[in-house]
Amino acid sequence: MNKSKLIGVGSSAPRTVLHIANRPPLDGFEHDINRPFQLTEAADIIQKTGNHWRKVFSILAKISFALFDTQCKTWQEYRDTKLLTEDGFEYICFSELKDTRSQLDLTKHTSVSITCGFNYAQTQLDTSSLVSHHNFEKLKWSEQHHCLVTPYFDWRQLNNEMLSIAINIIKSKLLIGDEPSHLA
Template sequence: MHLSDTIDTKVISLGAHNPTYCFYLPTPPVFPKEWSLAQDDAISVLIEHNGNHWRKILTIMAKICAPSEDWKHYRDTHLLKHNEIILIGADTLLQTNIPQQKLWHFLVGSVVSQQLSIETQDLSFIEVNHNSKLVYDNQSLLITPYLDYRQFPNQLIAETRALIASKS
């Protein structure tokens, strides 16, 4: 598996080359000097360098994507290395290179939803929960609140995991 941690002038891509989950975020973390996603402690170094804000983002991502309930181990050892990618500044949805692979798109927060509105303007969305915090296009695209516990609490994480499990 190849890893991508390159910075383009327009789009920042951080994660696996053939992901199952793509998180579109509005702002990047600060990358430490000599940092590489390939290093064993890459996520913990990124959290240490960026503080609580990015710890929350990466923790919620891990809680959504981890194949088991051991999200902390998954976050610290596997997140962004095998199944996930973060795109910052994207104006189009990522396309998968693998036929028959489902790619889940998470448009995180209102800024990203507006940036990618041209990609979603012709789609119909359904509410996943009664608060309209999570909407789904009945395929593989979710518009979500920002990855912060006040906006994306554990109950919403559980609903997201249940939706993905039911459609995979």
């Protein structure tokens, strides 16, 4: 079997894997890469690219901060110092979703995939098998891919109320005990 190359950035042992259709528009991202961020690289990308990647990184940081012991005082501190580093809990994947779980050696209940945006999700998985959350039609689960499909990571599309539900879904799939959620 010919596996395609894993392309993305983040921890080599992630608990969450974000699948997203685009990459930061910076040198170093135009080619296929597979590496963790360096300390403060997320903050540097935000400074250089503006609001779009601030939203994506902020929502991803809120998810990790709510779920894991980040050893940071705020989700903003986590975003700006540890997000997508080897000390972080996440990986952003630019590869096909079907190849990711085997290449990162991900197992059920230790990691969850998140596919960001429904148009992109339609290119990555069979959307007819998705199960919608009972209160939020825009949050959908794929048991086959152990993947949560969400609206694109933008405050208008994925507000704090919906993000809180998404975090609870991820928590239940990771079998994490009841811990306080830090979304403020």
